[in-house]
Amino acid sequence: MDIKELYKLYQQHPCITTDSRNCPEGSIFLALRGESFDGNKYALQALEKGCSYAIVDEDIDEPSSRLLKVDDCLQTFKDLAREHRRQFNIPVVGITGTNGKTTTKELIRAVLSECYNVMATEGNFNNDVGVPKTLFRLTDEHDIAVVEMGASHPGDIKTLVETAEPNCGLITNVGRAHLQGFGSFEGVCKTKGELYDFLVSHDCPIFINRDNEHLMQMIQERGQQPDLYFYGQSDNQDILIRGEVVSCAPFLKFRWREQDAEAGFVSEWMEVQTHLIGAYNLDNMLAAITVGYVNNIPFEQINHALENYVPTNNRSQLTETEKNHLIVDAYNANPTSMKAALDNFRLMEVSPKMAILGKMGELGDVSDEEHQKIIKLLEEARFDEVWLVGEEFQKVNSSFRTFANVDEVKAAIAQEQPQGRYILIKGSNSTHLYELPALL
Known part of the structure; x- marks a missing residue:
């Protein structure tokens, strides 16, 4: 059974579970495997509990017409999620980075939610299981999606972008993290840069911190570039959204403005008092402002979203x-x-x-x-x-x-x-x- 046929089956039973302890009536059980578990062992149990079908990648002792065998359940999960994502002609913002990606995702969600119905990654569902689960939450009611993607090994982001197929996105930064998996800082850059690879090859807009030399080098190495929307704190003329720290006492207060050097236009400074600790969060704020600006969120509503965002996830x-x-x-x-x-x-x-x-x-x-x-x-x-x-x-x-x-x-x-x-x-x-x- 190919993915198109499987997806038609999913449309008749639009609920996929990967947990045999949670088997809603009429759902489809998908047998994932990990270091300490094998979902194939629970496929029959899932059918008994109420699942209409079970997708497996091993032979089961008791054959059933409701057991659907595939080569690789995890790959099938990702392929099905991609097929589901393709049903929706909406902006999908892809986010990765070493630090700040979850905070940035939440700020972008807050800003976009001022005008749109937003579907965004919940919690830490940013890996090769979490991203498909996130995509399956998409419905006709959503106007835009924000998908966070994490990585700890080379090739992780390539896999996730090929699943989520974002049509715009950003890398918050690159740093020395997960070096045991990446091997080096260069390995970090190469893997995070797989988001740029996808967006550039599909001629999709990229939001980029103009002041981050590593990100600038990464995008320049990729030659022909799509639309680039720059944000930052410096006085570079090509920055679209510029910001400055006003104070951190202890919460971050900053000001920002829109500027267009070619048109000779600079807006008035706007001041925002946040509920976040840390001057380092200014870049995250500017990223959210830029995404909101490009998606036509009015300035007043951008500021309202940022002023009212309160972190609840042990971050800042x-x-x-x-x-x-x-x-x-x-x-x-x-x-x-x-x-x-x-x-x-x-x-x-x-x-x-x-x-x-x-x-x-x-x-x-x-x-x-x-x-x-x-x-x-x-x-x-x-x-x-x-x-x-x-x-x-x-x-x-x-x-x-x-x-x-x-x-x-x-x-x-x-x-x-x-x-x-x-x-x-x-x-x-x-x-x-x-x-x-x-x-x-």
């Missing part, structure tokens, strides 16, 4: 507790994002300052080197107190207090009861620092 959040002021960025950490967070915390005019930092994962052979660089940044920052979590920090030269894991940190908090402090909490998700705010 300031949380006030009875005891402390917490700056929570505990979902992810790599050398680039860690430096940005520390630089911003250092510039904040608050005191006393305490940093609780978790390890940075998936750095491979350069892990010790990159963790040592963070120690140097901390020494220069001269925060009032620093706690470091994870064996990666315990292996490098440091005079700061270290903990093997989050449980040791919890014990120290219970005993010492820190109070009256501004506390930055940042680390890789695997360190579980997101468990700390409830205790502080």
Whole structure:
């Protein structure tokens, strides 16, 4: 059965489940496999629970006309999702990058939602399973889609763009993350650049940070370019949307304007007070403004969306507790994002300052080197107190207090009861620092 035929079957049963514990009546079960599970083993069980059909890629002992065998269930899942996406002639914005892609996606969603019905990636559904699930949420009611794509190995973005087929998009930035999978910073650039490859080859618009030399080099290497919409903080004449930080006390306040050098037009500055911590979020704001501008969102509504966006996903959040002021960025950490967070915390005019930092994962052979660089940044920052979590920090030269894991940190908090402090909490998700705010 080819994809066209399978999709016709999906149209008759428009619900695909990959979890045998959740089998709505009349749905289609698709047997995915992972390191510790094999969906093929649960195909018959899914049929018994209410699925009309089960798609498998292994022979099942008890044959059934409701078992549909394919060569590769994951590839079939992606192919079906692409076929579903092709039913909708709407803008699909593709987003990837080392840092800031989820925040940027949420800001773009907020801006576009002022005028359109937007379907956007939920949570961290940005991999080769999450992207198809996202695409299957598309309905005739949606005007535009925003699809986030993550990567940890070469070729990941190529696979995802060939599934989602975005017709415009942006890379937030490229940095030293997942080096164990990519092999090098050049590997990061090549993989993230697969979004540019797709957009350039299909003559699709690209939104790009004009001030990011790596992104500019990547787009220039691709020769003939589609429409480029530049944003940034510099005075480059070809920037369409320009912004400047006004203050970070502690929330980011910035101003922005539209400019067209060829037409000699420059709009008045517009000031926006956000609920995000960190000057590094200005680039994310400018990206959302640019996407909104190109999609005809009025300036007032762009500003309204950005002023009212409140993060709820452990990214750039300031949380006030009875005891402390917490700056929570505990979902992810790599050398680039860690430096940005520390630089911003250092510039904040608050005191006393305490940093609780978790390890940075998936750095491979350069892990010790990159963790040592963070120690140097901390020494220069001269925060009032620093706690470091994870064996990666315990292996490098440091005079700061270290903990093997989050449980040791919890014990120290219970005993010492820190109070009256501004506390930055940042680390890789695997360190579980997101468990700390409830205790502080």
